Amino acid sequence: MTREEILNELKKVFAPYTTNKEMLDGINDQTDLIRDLKINSANLVDIIIDAEAKYNIEIDYDSADKMINVGSCIDVIYDKLNQK
Amino acid sequence: MSGTGCDIVALKAINVARSQQSRFYSKIITDVEKSFYDKALSAIMPLEHFVWLAWSVKESVYKFLQRGKPDLVFSPSKMVIQQLKVPASASSLTGGRGFDSDTVYKGLVMFDGRQFHSASVITGDFIFSAVNDSDDFTGIHWAVKKIGSSEPDVQSAEVRRLISGTLPDLFPRQDLRIEKSPHGYPFVSSGDKELPVIVSFAHHDHWIAYSFVLNN
Numbered sequence: 001m002t003r004e005e006i007l008n009e010l011k012k013v014f015a016p017y018t019t020n021k022e023m024l025d026g027i028n029d030q031t032d033l034i035r036d037l038k039i040n041s042a043n044l045v046d047i048i049i050d051a052e053a054k055y056n057i058e059i060d061y062d063s064a065d066k067m068i069n070v071g072s073c074i075d076v077i078y079d080k081l082n083q084k
Numbered sequence: 085m086s087g088t089g090c091d092i093v094a095l096k097a098i099n100v101a102r103s104q105q106s107r108f109y110s111k112i113i114t115d116v117e118k119s120f121y122d123k124a125l126s127a128i129m130p131l132e133h134f135v136w137l138a139w140s141v142k143e144s145v146y147k148f149l150q151r152g153k154p155d156l157v158f159s160p161s162k163m164v165i166q167q168l169k170v171p172a173s174a175s176s177l178t179g180g181r182g183f184d185s186d187t188v189y190k191g192l193v194m195f196d197g198r199q200f201h202s203a204s205v206i207t208g209d210f211i212f213s214a215v216n217d218s219d220d221f222t223g224i225h226w227a228v229k230k231i232g233s234s235e236p237d238v239q240s241a242e243v244r245r246l247i248s249g250t251l252p253d254l255f256p257r258q259d260l261r262i263e264k265s266p267h268g269y270p271f272v273s274s275g276d277k278e279l280p281v282i283v284s285f286a287h288h289d290h291w292i293a294y295s296f297v298l299n300n
Contacts, residue, residue, distance in 0.1 A: 019236055035268060038236040041143060041158075042093060042136075042288055045111045049102070061161040064111060068157070 001081055006055075006074050013050045017043040029071025047073075055081060087282050088224055088297045089147030090214040091140040094289035095133075097234075103132035112160045113138045120168070128170065137211050138165055141191055141202040144215035147269070147284050148200065154267035165202075167192040175205045179227030183214075190219075212286075214295040225250060226295040239287035247283065247294045254298065255279060 011024050018024060018037040033039045039047070048064050051057075051073070057080035059067075066072045102108050109118070112135055121134045129137075142163040150156045168191045175187035183203040191202035193215070203221050204213040205228070212228050214221070227250070231242045244262050251260055251272065258274040262283070265271060272279045280299040286292070 019234075040288055042098070042139065045108060046099070046102070048111060049108055052107075061111070061159070065157045065159045065161075 001055075001078070003074050003078060006077050006081075007070070009054060010051070010070065010073060010077070013047055013054060014039065017047060027070050029069065029074070031070040033068060033070070033073075051077060057081060057084070086217075086223065086297050086299055087148050087151065088214060088216060088284050088295045089144040089149075090212065090226065090284045090286050090293055090295035091143040091147065092213075092228060092286040092288050092291050092293040093136045093140050093211045094291045095136070095209055095211065097289035098132060098136055100130075100132050103135050109135045112142070114161060114164055117165055120165075125168070125170070133206065133211065137189065137204055137206065137213070140211050140213035141165060141193055141204060141215065142195075143286075144202060144213045144284070145193055145195055145200050147286075148215050148217070149195075150267070151269050151282065154265075163193055163195040165191050165193050175207065177205065178229065179225075181225050182222040183224075183226075210288075210291050212293050214284075216297075223297045224295055225297070226293065228291065228293045230290055231292055232290070234289045236287075239292055240285075243285045243287060243292040243294055246292060247285075247296065251281070251296075254281070 014024060014037060017039045020038045023037060034041055048059050052059055055077055059076060063076045067076055117138060125134055142160045145163055146158045168189055171187045171189060173187055189204040193200045193202060200215050200217055201219040202213050202215050204211060214224055214226050216224060227246055229246050261273050262270055263273055270283045270285055272281050272283055281296055282299050283296040285294050
């Protein structure tokens with residue numbers, strides 16, 4: 001799976017939790033989940049769990065802590081997929 | 085230097101079933117905390133309340149520290165609640181200065197070799213936590229309020245309006261502005277100077293909250 005394919009799928013993961021739907025189409029590596037997508041921090045664990053289910057991966061604590069912007073989310077998922 | 089951090093969780097907005105799944109709560113509470121819950125708290129508190137209480141306490145610790153360490157990463161699994169004192173009765177307060185120790189959950193949290201003290205109010209609607217680096221909360225001002233919208237812009241405006249009901253009493257005759265640092269934490273200024281008050285804001289769903297402490 002390429003980074004672009006992961007990004008396209010990630011938009012579906014973020015969609016239920018963002019109130020900034022217009023920004024979702026144009027997200028890039030620098031897009032911050034809380035500040036830009038207005039995702040409440042209480043939903044960050046939901047996103048990790050949903051990403052685990054969507055990509056059939058397990059995201060450890062240290063990796064989960066890094067998932068604060070789109071680029072770091074893609075990095076973590078890309079690495080986990082390549083470790084399978 | 086004193087400080088504070090706070091967080092609020094709207095209980096009607098949480099996913100109860102998911103919160104009870106180990107795959108979910110293990111991202112928030114440690115094995116030690118889960119054992120503590122099973123032994124000491126399971127008879128008096130549903131698991132999802134403990135999970136979100138832990139989340140609110142840990143997020144408050146993060147907010148306390150993030151002001152001094154802007155690059156700090158929120159790592160709930162690395163923060164450990166070592167003590168939690170259960171109150172004798174439920175709280176009906178939604179604000180004030182300090183906390184009534186008979187109605188709040190008092191916690192002791194360890195992170196990165198430091199101790200933090202927490203005070204949490206749990207009602208049927210929300211869990212609110214505030215954190216301090218001492219167990220003396222008499223300098224902590226706080227408030228919680230229900231608002232009519234869960235939109236982030238409205239939450240942000242409403243929490244600023246809420247704190248504006250208290251701050252002018254402490255800084256009379258000053259034109260107060262509440263601003264946001266490039267790293268995302270709020271601060272209060274007047275003219276071209278930052279005022280000696282440390283502020284923390286929180287919001288979730290239809291609930292907003294603040295805590296602040298004068299930094300003299």
